[in-house]
Amino acid sequence: MSKTELATDADPLLQPFRLKHLTLKNRIMSTSHLCGLHEEGFPQARYQAYHEEKARxxxxxxxxxxxxxxxxxxxWAGGQINVATDDVIPFFEQFSSRIHRHGCALMCQISHLGRRAESYAGDWLPAIAPSPIRETLHRSIPKAMDRHDIERVIKAYGSAARRCLEGGLDGIETLASGHLIGQFLSARTNRRTDEFGGSLENRCRFGLLVHEEIRRQVGDAFVVGLRFVVDEKGGEDLSFEECLKIASQFEASGxxxxxxxxxxxxxxxxALAVDNMPGMASPIAPWLAQVGEFKQHVDLPVFHAARITDIATARYAISENLLDLVAMTRAHIADPQIVNKLLAGHEERIRPCVGATHCMSANRPTCPAQPGKRSGTAAAAGHRAVRQAGPAYRDCRGRSGRT
Structure with a gap:
């Protein structure tokens, strides 16, 4: 038996996983994020190459x-992919072809920002939300959605999902936390008195109608997931118990x-720095226990990403049934060859993500562990000196031809 076969048999991370009709070849994934490489709102060559390197x-x-x-x-001014037009479909077709040839599945996150939108971006349209309550971070004062807004946005979700299907993607996820669906779910941001506000059942109505429309346009076979908050820490925000009740409604809907x-x-x-994108000041996998507890109360597969930077933690998450797929998103910016190194029995050669969050800067998706990947960096002849070597030292020596 080869070293690769031995590694695959022994390592829980390398076991295949069945997700509806898809068979994923291992339990490691990269979650959706803004990588800063879009061109004119579309995932063109550089954007595709960034993800293809991880697939490879x-x-x-x-x-x-x-x-x-x-x-x-x-x-907003952050450079999203525009899934509101059929013009995106040819780029999705190219993208899916590049990723699938490496045996990797490809999915897209589709969302509406709601009150997080910036009114001075794009066509200067007003932000919309369940209720006119401003978000602290983005500061737009949103227009309360009327019936036309609700119906229009529901159809827009379905059309966006249909474009992903026609572009050859394997699935999509919607985003419920903080974005428009989540703003309907939370009583703090939803003060409506109609059938979309008040009780928990009413607050779930918009999100369920969105997913009904998605299913109407893509059918039952297409994979559709929900990026979902398991606990907003209570108070005015959603508690763990409320999140479980919401999850139960979405799960029961089929x-x-x-x-x-x-x-x-x-x-x-x-909240962004601590809850959503914890850096080096946070513990490793700070929310794994909470998401693992959530998994014990639902039947659908559960994925999770938040500073899962090392193989030992990822392996623990799978072996202890805390997760079904473990997301190592920033870890793959530090080293896109993680899985291949595991298969080859060279786990010790994986470049670690140190949580520097350089990948969230204007230069993203660059990383201190990938010094040669910066845009515009060219190799130069001559001698090199390395002072106060950090996590990139070994790579720098290798690129310099030193051993």
């Missing part, structure tokens, strides 16, 4: 298009195929 590295599933916009009034669990809120700078 052995990844089982890569998601792209963080906060991809389903509608013209869901924009409209979704997985939960992609996240924790906390995202409407302040601190």
């Amino acid at each position: 590295g052995g990844l089982g599933l890569t998601m792209f298009g963080g906060s991809s916009s389903v509608s013209a009034d869901s924009l 409209l979704i195929d997985f939960f992609n669990g996240i924790y906390g809120t995202m409407d302040t700078e601190m």
